[in-house]
Amino acid sequence: MDCVVTGGNVKVLAKAIHSLSRIGDELYVEPQEDGLALRSVNSSRSAYACFLFAPLFFSRYTVPGGHTFRCKMAIKSVQAVFRSLASLEKTVEKCHIELDEQKNRLTFTLHCKHGLLKTHNLSFQDSESLQAVFDKDSYANVFRSHPRLLVDTVVHFPPSLEEVTVSVSDERMWVRNHVEEEDQSKAMLTELCLASDEFDHFAVQTHNSVTFCLKELRGLLVFAESTGLPISMYFDEPGSPVVLSVTDSVLEGNFVLATLSDDPNKRKNNSRRAHTPPPPPDDFMNDDIDAYLIAMDTSIAPGPSATGPPTTPLAASTCSKQPAAANHRTRLYSEEEEEEEEEETADSAGPPNKKFCSLFFGSVLPPSSQMTTQPVTSQEVLASDSEDDEQ
Template sequence: CISQCFLSLAVFGRAIHAIARISDEFWFDPVEKGLALRSVNSSRSAYACVFFSSMFFQHYCWTAASQPCQKEKQLPLPCKLIIKSVLPVFRCVNVLERNVEKCSISTSPSEQHITFQLLCRHGVVKTYNLTFQECDPLQAVFAKHMCPNILKVHSRLLADVMIHFPTSQEEITLSVTPMKVCFKSYTEEDTDFSRTMLTEIQLSPEEFDYFQVGVDSEVTFCLKELRGLLAFSEATSVPVSIHFDRCGKPIAFSIEDLLLEASFILATLCEPEKEAASPEPAC
């Protein structure tokens, strides 16, 4: 069983919006130590997990199905929700934070739905009963500590870099050497450069909180998912860590503090000269 009241509605809402950039469905996975929100896209080239410690909540009650809690309702398995049904609850997170005094989540496995309840000003109560589907756990297998390249940068700086890329830019390339870091537009070989805007931004090692380049590399990945993580990380004011290897191997963007941690693992493009190249799955 699970019952929760939030310390920060804006942070949780931005996590939902970040997850929404991955897929149209996500896994709602409560465990004894906290709540995990997970998602993977249909091609399995992008995976996201945001974990909220039980300390993130003013109140957190969880009991396994085999140990029923008399006053609370049970959630026997991780469940899957349609993201479009959850987004309206957290549509405008800044407005919600001003107008909502408390948000709670409870479950009703017998009816297979999760209840989001917003206790607003002036005694207004908004209740959303969302149907879920029981499912197997979702977990990506990626040993980021084995990556030779690790960068740690403040989320505001990384967001300032990404804002220079147009919203139509689908993929960007990150290249690193011991002397510099470069973010640049990715273009196909048959691109008409006379009609294309190219962006390239270089950063020095001194601009990073942590800088480790074990191997010169150039990796290309989707920008859409990264924008979601950055919007979420800015709400938490936590630096972003980047773990990666050579092209064709996944790249991980993660944030972590005492109350929460998030990890977005994205596939990268293989070297163009490799025949029939395709991205390595993120999970």
């Protein structure tokens, strides 16, 4: 890969990397035909983000044809390249990114004012492809607004607050701090109400409320605010991920965040449903049957990006073959299954699902050894097949 970013786009790239650093510790780099994909996922795999920079974003963009190349590296080291974000716009004239597969290094060369040349040679690891599978277009509730609206909303919550709950009606959106049940007596509740006319687009089909982590949203807001791009929010029912995205003609960013499923009865029913028949205890791959909503694509074949705008994502389409309702009912509970296997006699309401851990692809990701040795052709297919078997 060989590409050049100039002018204000250097800052856009830097901001994107900084907002990805709010998600996870590693940056997944994948130069694709349709642009450069930068992705990150958090350690509990409950939050995923992807930026796709189209070839037009760059003043030069060439990828070697014929084979796909993917790598990952510590996001901190890439952040270090763009350390002085504030002065970046003034000092950096051109950024040259070059991937040397032979030498196993990714080189960032910043051409700065006064002829100063900064070269960062970063080492990287080969990586599996990181691909969240989601179909935001099928979501019931869609909103779009200028980032300012969300920034002004989020600013009222303390930095220590982990999660917010977003509820919608036909005319309004409420954003409030999420407080766990046991803390409710002590906690202060903050709720903001946004009228639909504050949004550029406000489409509600189901009156739902979802709870998700604020940290990642803040990360995206920093990016959206600096680029001035409107933020779109897509969500469905509790438990299904919320998708936040920014798009313009040369880039697309998608943040997929797990939401809490806070209805214990529903959850119980759902998990029962998912438990018939109970999965073979030792079959690791079978574990992920329900967690296809976001799945890791371990296949070597170039998988089309689920987030890429030009093509219909293969993974997403695999999902959408199944009835949407089934999608919603049975997604996500791989973790719970595991837990319930362990404590079959435990509280019938199921373990409290406070943490978002592994909601999507916790168990989907095989250990790295398995990753390389196991000839997994396509996980989506595997997932949908077993799903079909079950139902």
